[in-house]
Amino acid sequence: MHIGVDVGGTYTDGVIIDHDRVIQTVKIPTKKNLAHSIELVIAQLAANNGAENIDKIVISTTLITNLLAEKKHESVGLLLLPGPGVNPADLNFVCPTVVIRGAVDYRGRIIVEADLREVQQAVEGMLAKGINSIAVACKFSQRNPVLENKVIEYLGQSYPRVITIASHRVSGLLNWLRRANGAALTLMISEKYHFFIRQIEESLAKMKICCPIYVLKADGGTLPLELALQYPLESVFSGPAASALGALAFADKNITSVVMDIGGTTTDLAIILNGVPLLSERGAFIDNYPIPVRGLALTSLALGGDTSITAQNGRVSLGPRKGQAYCLGGPRLTITDILVYLGKSDISSSEEVVGALGELAGSLGRKPQEIAAEVIDIFMDTLEAKLEEMFHKWEEEPAYHIWQVLSQQKKRPAAIICLGGPADGLGALWGERKGWDVQIPPYSPVANAIGAALAKTTLRLELHADTEQMRYSTNLGSVGGPLATKLKNTDEAKQFALSIFRELSDKWSLEKDYTGNIPETIYEESFNLIRDWHTSGKIFQIGLQTPSGIQTVLHPCSKKAPEGGAKQ
Amino acid sequence: MKKTGLIFFPAFDWAISETHPEREERLLYTRDQIFEEGILDNPKILEYKPRLATNNDINRVHFCVPDVDSQTTSAHFISAGSSLKLGDALVNGEIKNGFALVRPPGHHAMRIVHGNRGFCNINNEAILVEYLRAKYGFKKIAIVDTDVHHGDGTQDIFYHDPDVLFISVHQDGRTLYPGSGFVDEAGGPGAHLKTINIPLPPGTTDEGFLSVCRQIIKPALAVFQPELIINSAGQDNHFTDPLANMKVTAQGYAKLTEELKPDLAVLEGGYAIETALPYVNLSILLALAGEDYSKVVEPQYKPHELKQSPETTRYITQIINYWQEKLAQDAPDKESLFGPNRIYTRRRNIYYDTDQISEEQQEFVEYCPDCPGLYRVISGAKKAYGRDYRIWGISIPLYACPHCRHRAYELWGEELQKKSIGNGAYDFYCLQDK
Numbered sequence A: 001m002h003i004g005v006d007v008g009g010t011y012t013d014g015v016i017i018d019h020d021r022v023i024q025t026v027k028i029p030t031k032k033n034l035a036h037s038i039e040l041v042i043a044q045l046a047a048n049n050g051a052e053n054i055d056k057i058v059i060s061t062t063l064i065t066n067l068l069a070e071k072k073h074e075s076v077g078l079l080l081l082p083g084p085g086v087n088p089a090d091l092n093f094v095c096p097t098v099v100i101r102g103a104v105d106y107r108g109r110i111i112v113e114a115d116l117r118e119v120q121q122a123v124e125g126m127l128a129k130g131i132n133s134i135a136v137a138c139k140f141s142q143r144n145p146v147l148e149n150k151v152i153e154y155l156g157q158s159y160p161r162v163i164t165i166a167s168h169r170v171s172g173l174l175n176w177l178r179r180a181n182g183a184a185l186t187l188m189i190s191e192k193y194h195f196f197i198r199q200i201e202e203s204l205a206k207m208k209i210c211c212p213i214y215v216l217k218a219d220g221g222t223l224p225l226e227l228a229l230q231y232p233l234e235s236v237f238s239g240p241a242a243s244a245l246g247a248l249a250f251a252d253k254n255i256t257s258v259v260m261d262i263g264g265t266t267t268d269l270a271i272i273l274n275g276v277p278l279l280s281e282r283g284a285f286i287d288n289y290p291i292p293v294r295g296l297a298l299t300s301l302a303l304g305g306d307t308s309i310t311a312q313n314g315r316v317s318l319g320p321r322k323g324q325a326y327c328l329g330g331p332r333l334t335i336t337d338i339l340v341y342l343g344k345s346d347i348s349s350s351e352e353v354v355g356a357l358g359e360l361a362g363s364l365g366r367k368p369q370e371i372a373a374e375v376i377d378i379f380m381d382t383l384e385a386k387l388e389e390m391f392h393k394w395e396e397e398p399a400y401h402i403w404q405v406l407s408q409q410k411k412r413p414a415a416i417i418c419l420g421g422p423a424d425g426l427g428a429l430w431g432e433r434k435g436w437d438v439q440i441p442p443y444s445p446v447a448n449a450i451g452a453a454l455a456k457t458t459l460r461l462e463l464h465a466d467t468e469q470m471r472y473s474t475n476l477g478s479v480g481g482p483l484a485t486k487l488k489n490t491d492e493a494k495q496f497a498l499s500i501f502r503e504l505s506d507k508w509s510l511e512k513d514y515t516g517n518i519p520e521t522i523y524e525e526s527f528n529l530i531r532d533w534h535t536s537g538k539i540f541q542i543g544l545q546t547p548s549g550i551q552t553v554l555h556p557c558s559k560k561a562p563e564g565g566a567k568q
Numbered sequence B: 001m002k003k004t005g006l007i008f009f010p011a012f013d014w015a016i017s018e019t020h021p022e023r024e025e026r027l028l029y030t031r032d033q034i035f036e037e038g039i040l041d042n043p044k045i046l047e048y049k050p051r052l053a054t055n056n057d058i059n060r061v062h063f064c065v066p067d068v069d070s071q072t073t074s075a076h077f078i079s080a081g082s083s084l085k086l087g088d089a090l091v092n093g094e095i096k097n098g099f100a101l102v103r104p105p106g107h108h109a110m111r112i113v114h115g116n117r118g119f120c121n122i123n124n125e126a127i128l129v130e131y132l133r134a135k136y137g138f139k140k141i142a143i144v145d146t147d148v149h150h151g152d153g154t155q156d157i158f159y160h161d162p163d164v165l166f167i168s169v170h171q172d173g174r175t176l177y178p179g180s181g182f183v184d185e186a187g188g189p190g191a192h193l194k195t196i197n198i199p200l201p202p203g204t205t206d207e208g209f210l211s212v213c214r215q216i217i218k219p220a221l222a223v224f225q226p227e228l229i230i231n232s233a234g235q236d237n238h239f240t241d242p243l244a245n246m247k248v249t250a251q252g253y254a255k256l257t258e259e260l261k262p263d264l265a266v267l268e269g270g271y272a273i274e275t276a277l278p279y280v281n282l283s284i285l286l287a288l289a290g291e292d293y294s295k296v297v298e299p300q301y302k303p304h305e306l307k308q309s310p311e312t313t314r315y316i317t318q319i320i321n322y323w324q325e326k327l328a329q330d331a332p333d334k335e336s337l338f339g340p341n342r343i344y345t346r347r348r349n350i351y352y353d354t355d356q357i358s359e360e361q362q363e364f365v366e367y368c369p370d371c372p373g374l375y376r377v378i379s380g381a382k383k384a385y386g387r388d389y390r391i392w393g394i395s396i397p398l399y400a401c402p403h404c405r406h407r408a409y410e411l412w413g414e415e416l417q418k419k420s421i422g423n424g425a426y427d428f429y430c431l432q433d434k
């Protein structure tokens, strides 16, 4: 049996799944101590189903976001070794920086040695300002980490109390700015994150649960808890991934669809292509700071079930949330109330809103049904515009190969899976308007927990191997180094990539039965290095991945009656 | 905030041949540098997906022999199409300027295309100019070619067009391919001084490069008043380029870009793929986006080795003086330039280095008081391999008068008539109506 737990801002949800059936669901208010919320949820699920029967737990939390928002994290400084290029002063670094002499080029060659006297000066300055955690980021450190290592080693010897991290340990992404921010953020949160994970481990041990535990990543994959300590940032923004996967729980395995998650104040949209959530092209941002993590390609509407409706300057106007729906005792009419009025929601009866809507319509000299139609039109038009924007962005993803430009036009989804309170009503109205296939999955209130429980473990490996420099690097932090043998052709390079992939997949606990342990090849290319009319080496680029998605499609009927707020 | 549009199309799956300078590897390190900088996360830069140009876009400019498809690959359609996409974004107001960082290049491709010349089959900038004029009604456009090689293809295409100012700065043709681009090639009689060649001596540095920009190019643009400026941004003036002998740096290219303020820049040549391209492409992109490029300094940069000799400076001063005087003179009237026969004719041989083709060509431009006049060409090619074709072509200028337009169709009809009764001297008859 698998457990999924989703810690949201208001509620913590849990679900336990046996093969393809939901056995039990739990919903509790989120406590201040997130680990405690998780413990409570798991305890409830374990009590009814037996701790010994649980073989996997996946957790999605907002912990990282909370830690960063609280600003109680460690005070961190960045030592930058940029070499030639953009002025670092113009880049969006997440913490104070000092630039040090020292540079590596795109082939991993040292072009300027690191200046340790400058490092010393910089560190003294940082210590004086109360900074005692230092991240080191050298451009192209994934191609050759030698300068970052040299600085880290020096810091370790001269300032043993300073906590350090090198950017190549965090990520191998070809984006120095994102790696640097990733390293700094990792330092900021790592102590509290360690503490959180220890808490979880201890409480599970107390409950005699000893199955593997995973955290959900922003891309919808899962990461074993031990590795989450090494790559804590990966679990940031896992909420939308949990919701998208949860939406897939009862859909066709290879569905192509939009997922619309309607909250109180906003509505999130994601795209699913053949059962796989579409990822953002470049990567995620935390407060405008780019980070080396890819999340889902999301678009949001500033409209939700509690969006308030008022008359302004003689017109209907949609505004921010003032409270819950009028029919539930809130202060203003909301989109939810309009759905109630139209008979598209059964949370209340239309008599509850007729009066207020009549009054609003009267103040505008119009009929209530006109106002209702207009509110729905505004929502649908906004949704249509946002979908268009999202599809356009997806279709316009940059292409660096001929085959990508020539490949068939991307086929847009014409199905929508709706989650959230007003999902049935707004989904049905969208379906009527556009002729789309509309799905409202069961257990919608705990969809995120279901998504976490069903998430696949994923791994994406991008190998860059240079047989002239005899070095390789990857997109993953700490995975890279000298080449032991000269790879002769693309086949050999691919075999090498596969061997790294297999080694990692054991460490990452990839499920062999689901992936067959055979990754999909995203790309494979080789570059002839011609110097003085002779081939002096080759550069290979191989991309392998197991895509994210759900392990099993669920059966809509539960074995037992669902408990705790789930509805069917 | 107005953005700088970028289309990066390194064509990682295309090469002229395995060892050719135009191979997959060419923009690999440029990719590394630009991605690693994190500059694509800068909201001032907006990256676009490339698209294909159409046969129609290409036929607006070229007579491809025997047809477009046999002279192009998908890579050519994408490289040309990328500029068009940025052109659309510029006109729509999505971007303030743009950089088509694409390959393959195009500025050696002439109006008639029998094969590949100087790594080029079709002319990206010319296709862009004619697209923008046909689609959006632009009239006056300037092309400034800062590749180290003379932009002989672009010159050829616009040689008789008074509404396109073509300026090429390059290493002197006596010392470098394609061996043309001298000051006396200054436009046909109907487009007098609308071609400006600035041949520079080997060893020219940033100083000389920028002084011709400030003292010839900028004043010429100020007089011409183009609606758009397009930069053929070749990067082989770089001090490490293996095919040429100049001493320009990434800083020099960036300053030139900053001062020239092109609306669209299109990559041309540049084959120092490790020592120049990653840095020059980055510095041009930063200059277009209005970002600080002062720290883009090549690892090989040694100021004392990049000093301009007094001799070189003297030579450059002479060229500047020549052009300043020439541009200050009153232009002679068009009729007298056409001469008593009121027709311009030129017979020449054109060599296609890459494909080893020798073309024999004869051109005729008719004087017309009301428009740039009809252009006719006959051409045949001797090939080392493949079939030889002879073609007859006529081109109606974009702003042709009704008389010339009518006459063009008449002449074309006559030729087709001859062919239909078995009297045709050519394999193909082409009419270009822009």
Ligand SMILES: [Zn+2]
Residues within 6 Å of the ligand: B147, B148, B149, B234, B236, B268, B269, B270
């Ligand atoms: Zn060139």
Ligand SMILES: [Zn+2]
Residues within 6 Å of the ligand: B368, B369, B370, B371, B372, B373, B374, B400, B401, B402, B403, B404, B405
């Ligand atoms: Zn005319």
